[in-house]
Amino acid sequence: xxxxxxxxxxxxxxxxxxxxxSVLALAASSIGLSRFLETETPTVSLAxxxxxxxxxxxxxxxxxxxxxxxxxxxxxxxKAESALRFDLADAxxxxxxxxxxxxxxxxxxxxxxxxxxxxxxxxxIHALQRSIGRSIETGDLSGAVGEIDILLRxxxxxxxxxxxxxxxxxxxxxxxxxxxxxxxxxxxxxxxLLVALGKTPEGLDFANRLLLDxxxxxxxxxxxxxxxxxxGYIRQKEYDQAYRLFLFSLSDQxxxxxxxxxxxxxxxxxxxxxxxxQVGDQSGLEVTFVSSQDAVEGEGGATVRxxxxxxxxxxxxxxxxxxxxxxxxxxxxxxxNLKLPKELFWSIRCxxxxxxxxxxxxxxxxxxxxxxxxxxxxxxxxxxxxxxxLETAAIAESWRFRYVGTLVMHKLSIERLSS
Numbered sequence: 001x002x003x004x005x006x007x008x009x010x011x012x013x014x015x016x017x018x019x020x021x022s023v024l025a026l027a028a029s030s031i032g033l034s035r036f037l038e039t040e041t042p043t044v045s046l047a048x049x050x051x052x053x054x055x056x057x058x059x060x061x062x063x064x065x066x067x068x069x070x071x072x073x074x075x076x077x078x079k080a081e082s083a084l085r086f087d088l089a090d091a092x093x094x095x096x097x098x099x100x101x102x103x104x105x106x107x108x109x110x111x112x113x114x115x116x117x118x119x120x121x122x123x124x125i126h127a128l129q130r131s132i133g134r135s136i137e138t139g140d141l142s143g144a145v146g147e148i149d150i151l152l153r154x155x156x157x158x159x160x161x162x163x164x165x166x167x168x169x170x171x172x173x174x175x176x177x178x179x180x181x182x183x184x185x186x187x188x189x190x191x192x193l194l195v196a197l198g199k200t201p202e203g204l205d206f207a208n209r210l211l212l213d214x215x216x217x218x219x220x221x222x223x224x225x226x227x228x229x230x231x232g233y234i235r236q237k238e239y240d241q242a243y244r245l246f247l248f249s250l251s252d253q254x255x256x257x258x259x260x261x262x263x264x265x266x267x268x269x270x271x272x273x274x275x276x277x278q279v280g281d282q283s284g285l286e287v288t289f290v291s292s293q294d295a296v297e298g299e300g301g302a303t304v305r306x307x308x309x310x311x312x313x314x315x316x317x318x319x320x321x322x323x324x325x326x327x328x329x330x331x332x333x334x335x336x337n338l339k340l341p342k343e344l345f346w347s348i349r350c351x352x353x354x355x356x357x358x359x360x361x362x363x364x365x366x367x368x369x370x371x372x373x374x375x376x377x378x379x380x381x382x383x384x385x386x387x388x389x390l391e392t393a394a395i396a397e398s399w400r401f402r403y404v405g406t407l408v409m410h411k412l413s414i415e416r417l418s419s
Contacts, residue, residue: 057092064099073100091121099126123154129161136165141175149182152189159192166196170206180210184219194225198232207232208245221249223271230274234319239351239385243321246275260320260327260414261388266302267291274319277302284309284403287316301410304390306338306403316390319351324380326417329358330373331409338364338405343393346412348376350383357383362407369410375417 098113197203358376
């Protein structure tokens with residue numbers, strides 16, 4: 001005989017199922033909310049789910065990074081060790097325990113945890129940073145560079161954190177060779193390295209040496225890398241060194257364009273380097289370079305087309321290096337319907353306090369291969385390098401002063417006059 005279940009028992013059973021389901025749903029909701037909050041508010045996230053390791057590591061990391069309050073290292077260590085019992089494969093926990101022990105002065109134990117963290121994850125960021133520091137301290141500079149390469153391939157935004165250790169590494173022959181080998185192998189942090197080195201006189205010497213050693217390799221320096229270092233020398237007012245590096249970087253084809261003005265015929269081979277033509281970012285004009293071989297009706301050179309709008313500041317510029325003496329700057333130019341309400345002119349200024357040493361204006365109108373020139377001199381002091389610019393006299397972008405027409409500059413050259 002089958003026992004009949006009373007309506008009361010059926011209701012209780014249904015209520016029990018509902019209760020369990022509700023608890024499970026609430027738990028799932030808490031876990032989900034905890035995951036949502038784990039990055040921004042790890043403390044709240046942990047209150048919702050004490051087993052959320054992401055939130056725990058975030059909270060401990062925030063406490064360790066808080067410079068306003070000294071962290072309770074013993075309490076943080078207890079939290080990390082407790083979490084480790086539930087997750088023995090999380091590299092971050094080993095790394096955090098290592099960091100806490102490091103700050104407590106137990107460095108040997110700390111590095112054991114850092115090493116374990118890296119066994120579990122070779123890109124664990126905190127363990128890598130400490131390992132790099134230890135490698136530098138112990139003189140294993142080749143090992144330090146290998147660890148830096150791993151760190152920056154995974155965490156490229158960490159370059160500033162290791163930048164201050166670079167001079168120490170590069171000062172050592174083994175460290176220098178390790179860095180050179182890494183950037184020859186197209187390390188993704190190569191550009192950041194050269195930019196950082198270009199900010200100090202000591203770093204510039206290393207950057208220059210690296211560029212020279214990269215020349216002729218399977219990964220020669222590109223124009224951007226060379227420009228960073230050349231600009232670095234200019235900022236440090238080491239003008240001769242900047243110009244020598246520029247000359248050294250020229251290809252056989254580019255050397256044919258040499259002179260007091262580089263690429264005086266405006267061939268379309270701009271490298272972007274400071275001693276080559278720099279085209280200004282102007283909305284009111286267009287600048288194009290056309291080879292004389294490709295030109296129509298002999299109008300090769302730099303074409304500047306004005307778009308019937310105000311034009312302010314620079315259209316073209318180039319750094320030049322003229323020794324003291326007397327010179328003539330000459331321009332062969334053509335124009336079509338050129339209207340210049342606030343003047344258009346070439347100027348030569350000393351890089352430094354001396355200021356402008358030469359200027360000649362471009363005439364308005366329509367003309368063909370008109371010859372323009374201006375004599376000037378460079379004094380014996382205070383003008384080690386100059387800046388050549390094509391610019392307007394406009395101070396403000398007023399629509400009353402709109403530039404119209406086309407200017408074609410066939411050749412711009414500087415020759416030294418006999419004294």
